[in-house]
Amino acid sequence: MTAPANARRPDQDIQDGGDAATPPNASQMARNLLDRPLPAGYREEWARHFARDDRAAGTEGSASEEANAVMIFRIGEEWLALPADACHDVVEPRPVHSLPHRRDTVVLGLVNVRGELLVCASLGELLHVAGSTSQLRAARSDGLRRMVVIGDEHRRIVFHADEVHGLRRCNESMRLAVPATISKAPSTFTTSMLAWEGRTVGCLDAALVLDMLDRSLA
Numbered sequence: 001m002t003a004p005a006n007a008r009r010p011d012q013d014i015q016d017g018g019d020a021a022t023p024p025n026a027s028q029m030a031r032n033l034l035d036r037p038l039p040a041g042y043r044e045e046w047a048r049h050f051a052r053d054d055r056a057a058g059t060e061g062s063a064s065e066e067a068n069a070v071m072i073f074r075i076g077e078e079w080l081a082l083p084a085d086a087c088h089d090v091v092e093p094r095p096v097h098s099l100p101h102r103r104d105t106v107v108l109g110l111v112n113v114r115g116e117l118l119v120c121a122s123l124g125e126l127l128h129v130a131g132s133t134s135q136l137r138a139a140r141s142d143g144l145r146r147m148v149v150i151g152d153e154h155r156r157i158v159f160h161a162d163e164v165h166g167l168r169r170c171n172e173s174m175r176l177a178v179p180a181t182i183s184k185a186p187s188t189f190t191t192s193m194l195a196w197e198g199r200t201v202g203c204l205d206a207a208l209v210l211d212m213l214d215r216s217l218a
Helices: 024-034 042-054 060-067 123-127 135-141 184-189 206-217
Strands: 069-075 078-083 087-091 107-113 116-121 146-151 156-161 163-169 190-196 199-204
Touching (some): 069 123, 069 190, 107 206, 123 206, 146 163, 146 206, 184 190, 184 206
Parallel strands (some): 116 156
Antiparallel strands (some): 069 078, 069 163, 087 146
16 A cells, blocks of 8 residues: 655654654744754854865874864863864754663663764763753753764764863873873773863863773663
């Protein structure tokens, strides 16, 4: 029997980032909220970052600066950074579809990012980073939260960040040793520290983060 022309495939709700049980008007309201504009300069900064692959090779100095660029973000009270070349995209929060028969605090489910279904994980759970203890900061974070897509040539994973500052170029002289006082779990993933705007930022090992997230999926 031929399906009606307007019939939806069972997987189409996830692909569209919607919910079959959600009324159309509520879906449109949610979509409008997710489509609210990014902060000024956000797109331009990331466009410059991703355009590097389309430019001709520059000088050795500029290549070195690009290699040392990091993306700074916050989870709870912790400011962290990942190498810019491991960061593929930053998007507004969107629905996460839980995986059936799975109870995992690290792997949260699947999320649709620009038409691609990606695994969404909790980097805070992986690093054992607690949520914000400040009610004021937690309230402010509602409008600052983002989803960050990270990966390499073999895999891409999404995680939630309470705030994303953006890209910063740094050289090795700006990096500090990891202090012995840092808690054991974050220090496992931290390769160095970075002084930034009066804060100390933990620079994470992207390959190790991705490997540990892969293990959580197993």
